[in-house]
Structures are given as structure tokens and as C-alpha cells.
Amino acid sequence: MRRMDTWQLVAVLSCMLIGGSPPGARAQPADPARAQARAQVNADLSAARRNVISAAAERVSPAVVTVSVEATRMVRMDPFGGLFRDPFFDQFMSSPERAQRISGLGSGVIVDAGGVVLTNEHVVRDAQKVSITLPDGRQFPAEVLGSSTAYDLAVLRVKGGRLPAAPLGHSDDLVVGEWAIAIGNPFGNLLESTEPTVTAGVISATNRDIKGGATQSGVYKHMIQTDAAINPGNSGGALVNADGDVIGINTFILSGSGGSVGIGFAIPIDLARRILDEVTRFGRVRVAWPGLQVQVVDGHLAQQLGWSDEGGMVVTQVNPEGPAAKAGVKVRDRIRKVNGRAVNSVDDIQASVYGRFVGDALTLTLEREGRALTVPVVLAEAPRNAE
Numbered sequence: 001m002r003r004m005d006t007w008q009l010v011a012v013l014s015c016m017l018i019g020g021s022p023p024g025a026r027a028q029p030a031d032p033a034r035a036q037a038r039a040q041v042n043a044d045l046s047a048a049r050r051n052v053i054s055a056a057a058e059r060v061s062p063a064v065v066t067v068s069v070e071a072t073r074m075v076r077m078d079p080f081g082g083l084f085r086d087p088f089f090d091q092f093m094s095s096p097e098r099a100q101r102i103s104g105l106g107s108g109v110i111v112d113a114g115g116v117v118l119t120n121e122h123v124v125r126d127a128q129k130v131s132i133t134l135p136d137g138r139q140f141p142a143e144v145l146g147s148s149t150a151y152d153l154a155v156l157r158v159k160g161g162r163l164p165a166a167p168l169g170h171s172d173d174l175v176v177g178e179w180a181i182a183i184g185n186p187f188g189n190l191l192e193s194t195e196p197t198v199t200a201g202v203i204s205a206t207n208r209d210i211k212g213g214a215t216q217s218g219v220y221k222h223m224i225q226t227d228a229a230i231n232p233g234n235s236g237g238a239l240v241n242a243d244g245d246v247i248g249i250n251t252f253i254l255s256g257s258g259g260s261v262g263i264g265f266a267i268p269i270d271l272a273r274r275i276l277d278e279v280t281r282f283g284r285v286r287v288a289w290p291g292l293q294v295q296v297v298d299g300h301l302a303q304q305l306g307w308s309d310e311g312g313m314v315v316t317q318v319n320p321e322g323p324a325a326k327a328g329v330k331v332r333d334r335i336r337k338v339n340g341r342a343v344n345s346v347d348d349i350q351a352s353v354y355g356r357f358v359g360d361a362l363t364l365t366l367e368r369e370g371r372a373l374t375v376p377v378v379l380a381e382a383p384r385n386a387e
Helices: 007-019 032-048 052-063 269-282 297-304 323-327 345-352
Strands: 063-074 099-112 118-120 126-135 139-148 153-158 178-183 197-210 220-226 239-240 247-252 262-269 292-296 313-318 335-340 361-369 371-378
Touching: 052 063, 052 099, 052 126, 052 178, 052 239, 063 118, 063 153, 099 247, 118 269, 118 335, 139 269, 153 197, 178 220, 178 247, 220 345, 247 269, 262 269, 313 323, 323 371, 335 345
Parallel strands: none
Antiparallel strands: 063 099, 063 126, 099 118, 118 153, 126 139, 139 153, 178 197, 178 239, 197 220, 220 262, 239 247, 247 262, 292 313, 313 335, 335 361, 361 371
């Protein structure tokens, strides 16, 4: 028998695997059923490449933009180049300062075809110049319409005609374990591409309260937690569900190394909607004001007030023109709950009033001279001299 070369053997085996005939063999009549089955398998494999993640990404990605920022900060000059720096003597000697231009980069989401963009406040903080770049490469100057440091959200406007806008969903009915897709422009300054990237994971938890001091940007309450990778440059980008609706604005990660370890957080889109509405209607985010001051009731204060137990918050001051006074709240009232949530610390108070805006009501459950009372307080806009 004639020996086959190596390439001939490979050709024969390949033909056998794909159902064809080896070289030199007599052609067999085509089997229509087998050909149809093979075509169906190929079609199924091709269809399997497309899933809810790819569909959601295609729907939202055109509206996810890169936000480029130029800012100026003052830096201390050292005439000795750092050779003789001493922290002790630094407190007695002043060094000249100079303005230094710095650039920053983040992501944003177009939420209105007229050119309204949502992003994080810390992305555009202290910016002198802001611009956005669309995935198709178009670039436009942007104006900061309004922002809130407390909620770390900013609203921008660009003039570029009708732009692609992402559909906004809701975040009040999220299910732990459902798909979560993060879309943004991480490390955009290192990549020569304007197209956003996509990472996928699940909703890890909802209503996450971050303790004060855990981040440098601010206080965060009721956050969405996800294990979809969020990296530097993703801030301000979109967190999307399997329907292709934006459910959150990606904001920060908790990480010891600075890279994603699967603990990322996004601001719920329902809160972002409120900020967007405030800025659109009033040109600013109005500060909601109850018109009272409180103090945590610890063991020492409880003893001073003649109370047998600690816990809750005591009202120490009521503005006579404020909402609390109009609702009948008095000094020495002891607040036990706000909107049904027990309040025993500053973090509890922050979590209870976080996300409440002018016109919203706080339901105070309080004690006064041994009697339990429920008092609704409708928040008003804080006067400029309010404390």
C-alpha cells in the first residue's frame, strides 16, 4: 500500500471530522438531511454568540461618552528640589505656590438626545474646561449645568444636535443575582480608542451604606454593589441591566490595590433622576432642610437629661421659621426613628435623610415627656444662613 505524506494524512482526518470525502476518494451523493443538520448546528453556534449582555451593550454603548477635564490646582514650590524638606520646619516656613494644570478623565452617559449628560461630580470637580467624546469619535465642549457634592452627581450639557441617548430604567426593584453590565472608558488616556468597554457580573447587593471616611469623594448611601469590573476611568459610566436599561451610575470601588477586586458601587438611577430633575428645573440641587439640630444620646447625655437609657437623638435646637417648628417639634424631643428606621448615630441619621429632597416628608417617631408621638416634617429649601 502506498504510504501517505503527513499533509495527506491531515487532509484525510480533517475531511472525516467535517463529514467530507478524503482526497482521491470517489464522491458520494450528498446527504440533504446531514447537510441541513450541519447548517443548523452552525446557525445555533453563531446565535449563541449573541446574548443578553451583547444586546444590552449594543443598546447603551453609543450613549456612553468619555469625559475629559482640565483643571488648575495650586502646588507648593520647593527651591531645593526636596533635598532639605523637613516636616517639622515646614510648619514654620512658607513656600511659594504656583498654578499647575492637571487633566482628568472619566465617563458619562447621555440621557437626553438634546445633549444632557450624567456623570460623577468628582469627575468634573474644579474643572475649568470639560469636553466629551462620543464612541464614534465626535468631540464637543461641555457645560456643567449643576452638580451635587453630597450625592456625587453632575449634569452636563453639550450642543451636538440629536445625540444617542441611553434608556433609563429603575433601581427600586433590583434583584440580587441578576445581570449587571458596566460600560465606561477605563484607562482611556492609555488607549487610542473612543469606544467604551464592557464588563459583566451580577448585582451583588442593594442599599449598601458606605461608612464616612471610607472614600475620599463623599458620603454614599443606598448604593448598588456589583462584581462587574469597574476600573479607573469608569466613574460616571453606566451600570445596565439585561433589558439594556441604565440602572446606576458607576462611581467607585473598594480595593487595596487600586484595581478591581469585584467590589464596585453605583449610584442608583432613581436617585440620579432626582438630581437630574432638580438641575433641569431649578438650575441647581436645592438643599433640603428640616430646620432642627440633633445630638446623639449617649450614656453621659442620657444621665444629664435624667433619662434611664441611651439611644436615639435629642433635639437641641429648632429654627422658629423652619419646617420642624411648623410641624410642632420641640427642643428636648427624643427622636427614636426617622421614616421607620431607628437612629442611634450620625450614620443612621445620614442614611435616613439621604435621597430626600425639598417637598419630601420625614416621619419622625419621637418621645416627649413619656409620650410617643409621630410627626411628619415636610422639608423646605435651606435658607442661605441656615446651619
